[in-house]
Amino acid sequence: MVDRMNRRIVLAARPEGRPKPADFRLEQAPLPVPGEGQVLLKVLYLSLDPYMRGRMSAGPSYAPPVEVDAVMEGGTVAQVVASRHPDFAPGEIVLSHSGWQEHALSDGSGLRKLDPQAAPVTTALGVLGMPGFTAYSGLLTIGRPKAGETVVVAAASGPVGATVGQIARIQGARAVGIAGGAEKCAMVKEEFGFDAVVDHRAPDLAERLAAACPNGIDVYFENVGGHVWDAVFPLLNTFARIPVCGLIAQYNGIPERQGDRLGLVMDAVLKKSLTIRGFIQREFADQREAFYRAMAGWIREGRVKYREDIVEGLEQAPEALIGLLEGKNRGKLIVRVGQA
Numbered sequence: 350m351v352d353r354m355n356r357r358i359v360l361a362a363r364p365e366g367r368p369k370p371a372d373f374r375l376e377q378a379p380l381p382v383p384g385e386g387q388v389l390l391k392v393l394y395l396s397l398d399p400y401m402r403g404r405m406s407a408g409p410s411y412a413p414p415v416e417v418d419a420v421m422e423g424g425t426v427a428q429v430v431a432s433r434h435p436d437f438a439p440g441e442i443v444l445s446h447s448g449w450q451e452h453a454l455s456d457g458s459g460l461r462k463l464d465p466q467a468a469p470v471t472t473a474l475g476v477l478g479m480p481g482f483t484a485y486s487g488l489l490t491i492g493r494p495k496a497g498e499t500v501v502v503a504a505a506s507g508p509v510g511a512t513v514g515q516i517a518r519i520q521g522a523r524a525v526g527i528a529g530g531a532e533k534c535a536m537v538k539e540e541f542g543f544d545a546v547v548d549h550r551a552p553d554l555a556e557r558l559a560a561a562c563p564n565g566i567d568v569y570f571e572n573v574g575g576h577v578w579d580a581v582f583p584l585l586n587t588f589a590r591i592p593v594c595g596l597i598a599q600y601n602g603i604p605e606r607q608g609d610r611l612g613l614v615m616d617a618v619l620k621k622s623l624t625i626r627g628f629i630q631r632e633f634a635d636q637r638e639a640f641y642r643a644m645a646g647w648i649r650e651g652r653v654k655y656r657e658d659i660v661e662g663l664e665q666a667p668e669a670l671i672g673l674l675e676g677k678n679r680g681k682l683i684v685r686v687g688q689a
C-alpha cells in the first residue's frame with residue numbers, strides 16, 4: 350500500500366546569505382502514477398549536503414540552480430513500490446536522486462540497486478557514496494599523498510573530511526584534522542584515528558596548526574576556505590598539492606575581508622610551484638567501481654570508520670540543512686523520510 354498524497358519540500362525563495370526556514374515550503378501533491386517504463390519510488394532516506402546551498406542561488410555554478418517553487422534536489426535511498434520497468438521489481442532498494450519528497454517517479458536512469466545485506470543502505474549516501482567518493486578521488490588523484498607526508502583536512506568530522514584523513518593514513522601519511530569545537534575534535538582523533546587535530550575556533554589557530562604540522566603541509570584538502578585557509582597557507586611546503594573540494598565558509602556569501610587575497614595566493618602558487626586544482630567528484634566517474642571495492646574492503650577491515658547523524662522526518666530537512674552550514678551536524682547528515 351502506498352499513500353495517496355506526496356509530501357515534498359520546494360524552494361520558496363532564494364536566500365540572501367544564511368538560508369532561513371521561510372525559504373522552504375512543505376506542500377502536498379497527488380501521488381504520481383508510473384507510466385510505461387517507469388517506477389514509483391518511496392524515499393526512505395534523504396542526504397543533506399553542503400552543495401544544496403549553492404543550488405538555492407541563481408548565480409553561475411557547475412550545476413543549474415533549483416527553480417523557485419521546484420522540489421529541492423538531493424540524493425536519496427528509496428524503495429521501488431510500483432514498477433512498469435523490466436529491470437526493477439517492487440521491494441527493491443535503490444540509490445536515486447529523488448529530491449526532498451516522499452515519492453518520485455523514475456525511468457530507471459541513474460538508479461543503482463543496493464544490497465541491504467552488504468552494507469547499511471544509508472552508507473550509500475555517505476562513506477560508500479558521493480561524499481566517500483569525493484574524498485577518495487580528490488585525495489588520491491590530486492592530493493597524491495606519500496608515506497611520511499602531512500595531509501591536512503578541515504571539516505574533518507564530516508563525511509568527506511573524516512574519510513580523507515583515514516585514506517591518508519592508509520597511504521602512510523600523517524593526518525591532521527581541523528574541526529569546530531572540543532567534541533568534534535575528540536571525535537576526529539578518537540573515532541577516526543587522526544594523528545592530530547586542531548580546533549578552528551581557537552583564537553591561536555595558526556600557532557596550533559603550526560605545532561601540529563612540524564614538517565609543514567604537503568597536501569591540504571580544501572573543504573572550507575575562510576580563516577582556516579589563512580592558517581594553512583603559510584605552512585604549505587614546496588610542491589604541496591591542494592585539491593579544492595569545497596569552500597563552505599563562503600557558501601552564504603564571501604566575507605569582505607577575503608576580497609583582496611587573490612594576488613597573494615597566486616604569488617605563492619607561482620613561487621612555491623603549488624598545485625591547486627578544483628574538482629567536482631563526477632569528473633572522476635571512471636574511478637567509481639574501484640572506489641566501491643576499496644572502500645567496502647577498508648570498512649570491513651575496520652580501517653575506515655564513519656558516523657551518521659540521522660534526523661527524523663522530511664519536515665525537519667530545512668532546519669537540518671541550515672544547521673549543517675553552521676556545523677551542527679555530527680557526521681554524515683541524513684533525513685529518515687519513510688520506512689521500508
Ligand SMILES: NC(=O)c1ccc[n+]([C@@H]2O[C@H](COP(=O)([O-])OP(=O)(O)OC[C@H]3O[C@@H](n4cnc5c(N)ncnc54)[C@H](OP(=O)(O)O)[C@@H]3O)[C@@H](O)[C@H]2O)c1
Nearest residue numbers: 399483504507508509528529572594595596598629630676
Ligand atoms: N567537489 C565536490 O565534488 C564535493 C562533493 C562533496 C562535498 N564537497 C564539499 O566538501 C566539504 C565537506 O562536505 P561534507 O558533506 O563532508 O560536509 P560536513 O563536513 O558534514 O559539513 C560541513 C562542515 O563544515 C564545517 N564548517 C562550516 N562552516 C565553516 C567555517 N566557516 N569554517 C570552518 N569549517 C566550517 C562544519 O564543521 P565544523 O563544526 O568542524 O566547523 C560543518 O559540519 C563541503 O565544502 C562540500 O561542499 C565537495
